[in-house]
Amino acid sequence: MKSLLTNLLLLTAATFAQQPKLTSKPNIILIYTDDQRFDALSVVQQEQGDKARFPWFTTPNLDRLANEGVRFRNAFVINSLCSPSRSTMLNGRYNHLNGIANNHTGLSDTTVTYATELHKAGYTTAFFGKWHMGKESGKRPGFDYSASFVGQGQYFDCPIEINGKPQPSKGWVDDVSTTNAIEYIKQHKSETFLVTLAFKSGHGPFQPPVRHKDTFAHVKLTKPVTESLTSPYKDQIETPRRPNANGAQNANAGQNAANSASWTENNDQKIRNYFGAIKGVDENVGRVLQVLDSLKLDQNTVVIFSSDNGFFFGEHGLGDKRAAYEESIRIPLLVRYPARFPKGKKIDQMVLNLDNAPTLLDLAGVPAPASFQGKSWVPLIEDKTKGWRTSFLYEYFYETPYNTPTIKAIRTETGKLIQYPGEEGWSELYDLSKDPTETTNLYQSANGEKLKKQLLGELSKQEKATGYINPDYADAKPVDEKGRYKRPVKEAIP
Known part of the structure; x- marks a missing residue:
């Protein structure tokens, strides 16, 4: 009997020894896409029922995040444009104050970001994928390590700057960025890390990985109920020409820009390719979750998934984003933190990309700098708010x-x-x-x-x-x- 009890105690001790040690500072993985609509998730499509526009779209790995964590059903951006939104996520400030009001200006306000503050708190910090502050190159400021590309990059065989030094890559760019991030996680598994993984998908021109080139070739597409409506400014603004790299005027720039923000005929293939790219993103999120499981880091790692803005597919006769209608300003937001947060919780209060930076610091127990204009949504999850926006x-x-x-x-x-x-x-x-x-x-x-x-x-x-x-x-x-x-x-x- 004594021998049996001793064996049980030894077995229990060995089991606990294999469990990850939970610390007061969790690992943090922030993942975000480009131009992903709030409803480009199968968990949302299922929730919408017969009103769903894309019921054939499935994202099992993102749904796993939602089911094992928290889903914010009313997440928004304060400016629906790539560089402005990404800069806000970094330094927690409105774009009328942080130096970025368009897609072609570099970000100078990088002295106080979530990355700099987490680094001070002892985190090892890394950035992977699409930075896109104008066409900035070099090691990404505030991060100890970066494997990123210049501007929009390209979907296939995109040159990657490793700490600012260009190197060739092979394959679909979001697969490459995910592989780089996973290798970093494996190498730093014994440290407390912050990893930001920023995908190129689903920015145009929509180019899914080869494996999803025809995945949605035969699905039935549904037009939006507001397709016949129009924005009040449509065809009301003269679009000036922009100089090209040699200073010459591009005669087609204005018209091309105008067309990019309008909904025209023959866009079915664009929709199919867009969702093929987001399908690739879902698989890469699954790869990240799998490596956390295999390294036994899942319990004490916060995984956050979101997007830099939404996108129009014909609503109000529009393509692109920028306008203030719902499809443009609403984004997905999922978070999983098994050691602390509940499973399957849905939150309806309004949260913003402005809240990302203070939230990441809150998760690490770090006070938010006075310059941050958002606020942590952690108290929303834990039912500790006395008021919210x-x-x-x-x-x-x-x-x-x-x-x-x-x-x-x-x-x-x-x-x-x-x-x-x-x-x-x-x-x-x-x-x-x-x-x-x-x-x-x-x-x-x-x-x-x-x-x-x-x-x-x-x-x-x-x-x-x-x-x-x-x-x-x-x-x-x-x-x-x-x-x-x-x-x-x-x-x-x-």
Whole structure:
């Protein structure tokens, strides 16, 4: 009997010895995609039921994150554009203050980011994949190690800068970035690490991995209910030409930019390729989860998955992003932390990409710097909030040579007001509680007067709270003698 008891005690001790040691500072893996709509997840498609537009799309690994962790059902960006959003995730500030208002400016405000602060707290920090602050090259600031590419890079055989030194790569770029991140995790498994894995998918031109080239070739595509609607600024802005690398004017730049933000015919293949690329992302997330399991790091590693902005596939007659409609500003947000967070929890309060940086520090027990304008959503998960935001300011600044105007918008839990400074006639107002697809503009309607007054007051409040300005580093918009956007010249009919 004594021998049996001794064997049981030894077996128990050995079992505990194999378990990962939980520390006060978890490992952190932040994964985000490019242009991934909030509904480009099968868990969301299933939840939408017969209203789902892409019911054939499956993301089993992302669904695993949602089922084993927490899903935020109302996550948003404060600016739906790649570089502005990515800079906000890094330094926790609105774009009217942090130096990035477009896609072609480098990020100078990198002295205080989630990476610099976690490094100070003893984390080993690494960045993999798409940085995209203009066309910045070199080792990524704030990170001990980086394996990244310049600007948009390319989907296949993309040159990768290892700590700033270019090296060739072979294969689909998001597979390559994931492999690099996994190797780093294996090499640093005994340390406390922060890994940021930023995918190129699903940015255009949509190029899925070869294995998914035809995965969605025969699925039935459904048009959006708002396809026949149009944005108030459509065909109302003259798009100037942008100089090319030699200083010459690209005669097609303006028209190409205008077309990129419009929904035209023959986009079915783009949709199929887009979802093929996101399918590849799902598989790579699965690879990361698998290596955490194999190294027994899963319990004490926080895995966060999100995107830099949403994307239009015909809603309001649009492609691209930038505009303040839901498909553009809503993003996926999933988090799993088995040692601390519950499984399968859904949270409906509004969270922002602005909250990423303070949240990462909170998870590590590090105070957020005063410069951070967001707030940690950890208390939301743990039911420790005494109050939470019920509105937020959305902003977008005109970018040469695109045809989306500067935007100021307020989004509450039930309504949205969109303004286009200098063009009051384009203003939009939606009662989201009754009109979630934004089909009926109430701005000039008597039925919308009460809501308009309420949201105008809330917009003013949020402008003051965030220190809103139209920054001098934003592109100068094309204006006429009256200070309005220049209207395109209509060609005379012969």
